[in-house]
Amino acid sequence: MNAEIIAVGSELLLGQITNTNAQFMSEHLSELGINVYFHTVVGDNPVRLEEAISIAQQRADLIIFSGGLGPTKDDLTKETIARVLDRSLVTDGVAMASIEAFFASRNRVMTENNRKQALVLENSHVFANHNGMAPGMAVETDTHTYMLFPGPPNELQPMFQFEAKPYLAAKLSDDESIILSHVMHFFGIGESDLEHRIEHILATQTNPTVAPLASAGEVKLRITAKAHTVAEATALNMAMEQQLQQIVGEYQYGINDDTLISKTVELLQRHELTLSVAESLTAGLMQAELADIQGISAVLAGGVVVYNEDVKVEQLGIARETIDTYSVVSGEVAAAMATNVREKFGTCVGVGLTGAAGPEPHGDQPPGTVYIGIDVNGHVETYKLNLHGLRNTVRIRAVKYACHYLMQQLVKNGYNK
């Protein structure tokens, strides 16, 4: 099955937003073995959209649309496709009910134009929108499958992954050759270093292929096998994963959807350990990311954000002498933060983060200097980092390193992975 993704929205052509939806859907389509041959972006213009549709009809049998399902006049994807396919638009009762409920729950009056959002193409398979109002849908004709999704990524992504992807998987006949991807996640090794170590594999591998991908201080290896059955493809990927692990396995922390945060929480949960965090430069970022994981409340008691010096002393009982002697950006302060928050919150594990996020240096400490303290049942270790990048990049990477070192310390203290 060959697909084309058509994103509808003038804001994309004006460069106001990036077409992340196409990337997200393409990744999932390639996992299904569906070849995506073209991405198209077209503005909120019915004539040009029709033009794009007729071109796509000639070169794809699955045509996926994102955007243009909203209540405003600019939103004309459904209307244009209805015209092209000569189908009428009908109100979907379930969608209408959920839109009315949406407004009722906000004690707001629903304006007329919102009814438009409940319109779907007749005889279409409707995908519910659990994060917004406009539903998605799939329409089958003799020649093509058309799928429509709302533009906001937080609405499109779960709808595509959990409703549309199974719908497509069911459509795929068995003789369809399968493309299956498997991702290995690495931390603590640079992209070029990792590539260098597996050069011989990268050079010779054809099936499965191995593609390195670097992002925000992490490196991924995407292993992609082509086969006739899922079992066959899985076996090819697994064999390659083992081969790679023998070379760079020490740096691997997870696979597929794993993140440093999710693996850290997993390890803490497995050993029923509780955690508290004291954050300075990251100012709550680590706790916020931890709390994005369901069921975290059994692990994360909480913590403090001690953004200025006095607060570190008054709220966390960091000795003024420690700060004066070693400076507030020091291993000693990071260690004290970890221990004091652990004792204060009565948890098994305490983490302390202090540093200079930048752009200004902190005293003689250049921006990007970060100290992390880890206290596991009273056993304290501290780490120093020299990170590069913008203020926010430094803070994001500091949290990743904190997870990385925390897992190291847990293992070192007998809490095995």
Place this chain on the structure above:
Amino acid sequence: MNAEIIAVGSELLLGQITNTNAQFMSEHLSELGINVYFHTVVGDNPVRLEEAISIAQQRADLIIFSGGLGPTKDDLTKETIARVLDRSLVTDGVAMASIEAFFASRNRVMTENNRKQALVLENSHVFANHNGMAPGMAVETDTHTYMLFPGPPNELQPMFQFEAKPYLAAKLSDDESIILSHVMHFFGIGESDLEHRIEHILATQTNPTVAPLASAGEVKLRITAKAHTVAEATALNMAMEQQLQQIVGEYQYGINDDTLISKTVELLQRHELTLSVAESLTAGLMQAELADIQGISAVLAGGVVVYNEDVKVEQLGIARETIDTYSVVSGEVAAAMATNVREKFGTCVGVGLTGAAGPEPHGDQPPGTVYIGIDVNGHVETYKLNLHGLRNTVRIRAVKYACHYLMQQLVKNGYNK
């Protein structure tokens, strides 16, 4: 002048990377008043690339390519365009010299395939690559302008901005009008409601145009004027902004690059107010976002993350009776959190956030129920929200509402904007 951007690269169609180049170039092209009508992404496939080129030739007079200029066999953008335009490829001496210098500087032997990178279309205007090896180029025919750029954003972006953009600006004749955009940010009003109120303007406006854009609980209005001078365009935008303010001004919080967080910090800074935050469901997210703003340390003292019930009692002194009587997800607890954190940290302002992020309800409180407490010098207000969406969406929106209500309370307490 109408443009189409064609990105060449199978990694885009596999969803391994996002097409940020199209966004970057589109933004700069719109500043030049060049209309971008289509983005296309095509794989490393000469047949499909030729197909995409012939389609673009019919609908654009400026065709911009990104990617496929590298040394590998997959890189075939130049070769394909040479064939389509029936032009030969010639070695560019300057490019060749810089490629040789690149290898020399790294004491590495230059492999043959790298010579390929110095090839350019005959009679083309060459753009030097200061961040890589493959040069960019512009080719003029009687009917079209073709521009080629390397795929890596760190190579394409400076090349496009500092070499290609001036090249294009020079091409634009004086009678070409300039386009200037101005963005108004709104919060606390839905997209459809806002659009409904300014319907008559949206229906009749042609210059400047007014386009609504919704994202993550906010609504923007992009006002875009066409004129012969910047002054003229600015005046048109300003007049429209005032007209819109008379109708929906009460919901506007900022313009252009403003965010709810940045405006909140601005207001606190102007009145030299200090802030502390007690977070439950958001678990540090509000403080983390505040801390992303430079110079925040004068405003944000810090705060606590009180993720479980005991911690709320022990660390923040919330009365157990209050929790037992009203539940931990209640206005009473949110208010107590705001007041207690303010007193504990000795700040002027305290904010408390508690709620059920979901997916499970909290007792009889459905997921998405959020209470926000705001304490300004002892004057406390609480707010209840019913938010929809995934766990993380709820938390992100809760922080936006906290900023929104905090600014309201500051103004109400005499700290004017």
